[in-house]
Amino acid sequence: MTQAQIICGKTLAAVIDEEVKEAIASLHASFGKTPKLTVVVVGDDPASAIYVNNKVKRCRKVGIESEKLALDANIFQAELTQVIRDLSADPDTHGILLQLPLPNGMNAREILHEIAPEKDVDGFHPLNFGSFMAGSQDALAPCTPQGCLRLLKTVIDDFHGKDATVIGCSNIVGKPMAELLLQQGCSVTSVHHLSHDIEGKVRAADIIVAAAGSPHLVKADWVKPGAVVIDVGINRLRDLGDGKSGIVGDVDFEAVSKVASAITPVPGGVGPLTISYLLVNTVRAFAHQIGASKIEL
Amino acid sequence: MTQAQIICGKTLAAVIDEEVKEAIASLHASFGKTPKLTVVVVGDDPASAIYVNNKVKRCRKVGIESEKLALDANIFQAELTQVIRDLSADPDTHGILLQLPLPNGMNAREILHEIAPEKDVDGFHPLNFGSFMAGSQDALAPCTPQGCLRLLKTVIDDFHGKDATVIGCSNIVGKPMAELLLQQGCSVTSVHHLSHDIEGKVRAADIIVAAAGSPHLVKADWVKPGAVVIDVGINRLRDLGDGKSGIVGDVDFEAVSKVASAITPVPGGVGPLTISYLLVNTVRAFAHQIGASKIEL
Structure with a gap:
């Protein structure tokens, strides 16, 4: 009876964290700027709260500035849409993550489409998904x-x-x-x-x-x-x-x-790797927005 | 030894032509408008010429107005891009088809991205491709x-x-x-x-x-x-x-x-079915642009 090699996600995530840190340091040295991820969470789903806190922690660890926008479960879809539009237009936010699921009655697809594609670090916007599925290496995946x-x-x-x-x-x-x-x-x-x-x-x-x-x-x-x-x-x-x-x-x-x-x-x-690539996507989005050439990540 | 049923594309295409004709008649009765497809062909590739002529013929047969824009093989990419942008903005053109391949040295992907997604009857724009690959039934496929x-x-x-x-x-x-x-x-x-x-x-x-x-x-x-x-x-x-x-x-x-x-x-x-769905996509795009509710096609 053999025993499979265990592929340890924690170990690999730590390696990627170092790669991300290096990329951020290198971009900061050239451009004097730091990437920022804004996480929007609506309502008080306990699982979502854990996920969001994990993401914010991992951002902090690698040097990505992060902000958690906690919105009331009873917010109107139009208000949430406006929040996303404002973040899409905000030059200080490089990545936007809308934590799912949204409260019942909200159309997640419509709201996700409001995220500026270049800040869509989840890769859920159809423009990114389409480029990715067509084989583009530049799309946020x-x-x-x-x-x-x-x-x-x-x-x-x-x-x-x-x-x-x-x-x-x-x-x-x-x-x-x-x-x-x-x-x-x-x-x-x-x-x-x-x-x-x-x-x-x-x-x-x-x-x-x-x-x-x-x-x-x-x-x-x-x-x-x-x-x-x-x-x-x-x-x-x-x-x-x-x-x-x-x-x-x-x-x-x-x-x-x-x-x-x-x-x-x-x-x-x-x-752990899912969050690693959230960090990677945030730095890729940041690099693109500040006009850096393609980064090794 | 058995013999397979031959699935005849020509017969089925004729059935779809009738469906398309009916949809166009119904939309014309309600809105007083006719769909128009503009086919852009660059250079004089003989295979492209045959394909384009077949498409134009089939359009005529079902009552889609069509125009063939034949451009010189030596046109600059910037000029071709401007032609596509003008068609994208032209309210009388409901579908735009850029016949591929383009002459060497042109970036087809860049130019295809200039087609307004709602007029992209080939379904090649990443926004349409992404929506389609994500399972949307509304996307031009x-x-x-x-x-x-x-x-x-x-x-x-x-x-x-x-x-x-x-x-x-x-x-x-x-x-x-x-x-x-x-x-x-x-x-x-x-x-x-x-x-x-x-x-x-x-x-x-x-x-x-x-x-x-x-x-x-x-x-x-x-x-x-x-x-x-x-x-x-x-x-x-x-x-x-x-x-x-x-x-x-x-x-x-x-x-x-x-x-x-x-x-x-x-x-x-x-x-023959490939052209059928070019006609179907053109009528779907037309219906969407004139504000008709979802059509049966």
């Missing part, structure tokens, strides 16, 4: 898939011709992940809740990215020996079996780690 | 994949859980085709020139869309008995084997039609 690819690159040198299966087809993870893997030269199979024989399609893969939102969906016998497994799932369970609550991924980690050659844990795998 | 889906719908009632393999990952066909098939509920595998075991991935499919640009790539033993095969390839051969020149698809039609349950011919399959 969604954070989580960028993080997944970086994790994969720690264990895979050459992606050409590898078979990848992506479980889940969301606009935030599944679709852009498939695009990144195609760009690397993989064949990509996208599966979802309507798919037949998901197990077989996962079992055929050299690279598995699980983003289904279904706890422990991927079993050991779904995985080809030696495959690399990236687990994007963040599922909150009230009882992990030992009476304690906690977070589990979309992959049965314990069993799959005896079959795969490398695997990300949950937590501590993809999660 | 690329024409060829829309045509392929319509052809598939003549022989498939329920796409849920079907396995589709798309050969080729271009922004114009492969990627948007994969997205449309995902939207229908298929599992989708995207393969390309770097893929390993393309045959096996094609053989696993219930639906095969070949858009590789490689004559007779798909052989009979690549195809699962009963699969549906859509051939997007348009390959010009100097000698078809009988000394005559002509056009062949990416599929070995004669052999595959003895295995598949349904198949499109080349020519006369996907080709």
Whole structure:
């Protein structure tokens, strides 16, 4: 029985933090300016509060100025739209992040479209999404898939011709992940809740990215020996079996780690990398806005 | 030995022409206006000239006013850009089509971005491509994949859980085709020139869309008995084997039609449908610009 290499997201995130710090220092030396991210959060969803605080902390750590705009859950959509427009026009804000979900009754898509594309550090604006999905290397790309690819690159040198299966087809993870893997030269199979024989399609893969939102969906016998497994799932369970609550991924980690050659844990795998690429996108957006040439990030 | 149903693009295109005519008549009755498509062609590429003439003819046939702007091959990019900007601002032009390829030295991507997204009847502008790839039903979508889906719908009632393999990952066909098939509920595998075991991935499919640009790539033993095969390839051969020149698809039609349950011919399959959806997109763009509510097309 072998044991898969654990791809540690925390360690890699620390490496990227240093890269981001260096880029910021270099830009500051040339332009005398510091990047600023503004995080807009509406209402008091407790999970959102944790996510936003984590993002603000990580910004501080690498030297990105950050501001949290906490808005009342009862704000009108028109008011929120105006806040986003003002930030889009504010030369001191380089990145805008609208924390989702929004309170019921608000049209997130409409409001996200108001974020100036060059400040859209989540990569959700259709102009960015379209450029990215068409293969542009300059577009602000969604954070989580960028993080997944970086994790994969720690264990895979050459992606050409590898078979990848992506479980889940969301606009935030599944679709852009498939695009990144195609760009690397993989064949990509996208599966979802309507798919037949998901197990077989996962079992055929050299690279598995699980983003289904279904706890422990991927079993050991779904995985080809030696495959690399990236687990994007963040599922909150009230009882992990030992009476304690906690977070589990979309992959049965314990069993799959005896079959795969490398695997990300949950937590501590993809999660930290998602924030890393929020920081990277913020610095990329900042560099573009201050007129710096392309940066190495 | 069975014989596949031939999915006739010409017949279906005639049906869509009637639908387009009816939509135009209905919009004219309510708004007193007629849609207009302007086709911009630069230089004298003979293939482009044929394509453009076909498009103009089909417009005339359904009652779309059309204009061909033939520009000199030596025009400066800045001048061409200004032509596109003027058309984008012209209230009498509802659709703009820039015929590709452009002469060497011109940046097609930059110029395509100048087309007002609401007049971008090819669906190539990143704003449209992004909205489409994110699943929006309102975006102007690329024409060829829309045509392929319509052809598939003549022989498939329920796409849920079907396995589709798309050969080729271009922004114009492969990627948007994969997205449309995902939207229908298929599992989708995207393969390309770097893929390993393309045959096996094609053989696993219930639906095969070949858009590789490689004559007779798909052989009979690549195809699962009963699969549906859509051939997007348009390959010009100097000698078809009988000394005559002509056009062949990416599929070995004669052999595959003895295995598949349904198949499109080349020519006369996907080709006519691509122009059909150019007409459909023009009427959709027109309806949106004159303030008509959503039309049935």
